[in-house]
Amino acid sequence: MDIMTTEQLFRALTPDPDDRKPLYLQVGDRLRDLIAGGTLRLGDAIPPERELAEMTGVSRVTIRKALGQLVEAGILNQKPGAGTFVAGRIEQPLSILLGFSEDMRARGYEPGSIWLDKCVARANSDEAMALGIAPGNRVIRLKRIRTANGQPMAIEAAVISQSYLPAPDAVGDSFYDALKTRDLLPVRALQRIRARLATSRERDLLRLDSPDAVLEIERRSFLADGRVLEVTFSSYRADLYDFVVELRHAGEP
Known part of the structure; x- marks a missing residue:
């Protein structure tokens, strides 16, 4: 200020x-x-x-x-x-597929990243299974703290096959912007969310008081032909985020 x-x-x-x-x-x-x-x-x-x-x-x-x-x-x-x-809280609708940067800008916040890791590696068994590729294939790993107006909001670790993204340096502030330049935007995603206590490392990175909770999110994004594009593992601050979903009666058109 x-x-x-x-x-x-x-x-x-x-x-x-x-x-x-x-x-x-x-x-x-x-x-x-x-x-x-x-x-x-x-x-x-x-x-x-x-x-x-x-x-x-x-x-x-x-x-x-x-x-x-x-x-x-x-x-x-x-x-x-x-x-x-x-403080404030952010309501994140689960029915809309948006990248973090796009979502924050739409809310009037300035998105940012603090990079923790950006590398090429061989896929471990969990990554290979999630991406639908052979173990040992090369993947890009992108891990960073996502911020809004400089405040840490989440720790995000994304994994994508190197066949889709040749080099990690292709990603700047927005992962989805890098995918868009290659016509690789996902059309749907599956998310699994669960609450747990933050680890000591997460508390340090997210500037949380001890003890505090995070929302652990695993997301798999898919291309129009059904192939998995990327898998992201995130830890969101539970004190700032509410994930909201609209429910309809089964008989309603």
Whole structure:
């Protein structure tokens, strides 16, 4: 947040002296409005209590109470030693096949990646079975942390046959963009989702408190002719993601 944006934030949060509503509720309501309107977005840091109190003219106790009610509501989260951040949750429909980057941009977030591995390897037995290829065939392995506005959202490990993607460096920020240039976009996918506790490594990479949960997702994507294109194993932050599916009665057309 730059200086001008911070000044605008302070002005927006300053309570109205003619409003009879308690000061902490005024500050809290104004913060809610800024988040709902997109001025403050997922992962944005909220200035420290001292700065908010000095610039808005209210006490730190008032600021602490205003932030506390939003933390309880799940709108903000507080990390010891790091500060207070816009939390929010992302509803991901299971009926739509989208790449992470495309999905985040559609929501107004800036997608990003922190690469952990990008290499050519020989398929192990699990990878070969999932992709429908012979064990030992060459595959591309792509493992990275996916971010939105700089905040870690998921750990993603994708595997694809080298016959589809010759070199790992062909993938930049978007895996699906790299596939699109080769006319290889999948038309359908199967996903398996289960919840579990994050490992210590996942907690470090996703900046999770201990203990915390992740949603483990295995996805196989298919081309129009039925061939498996890629298999992705992901660990999504359970505190930020809801996966939503629409159900219809069996007799409804």
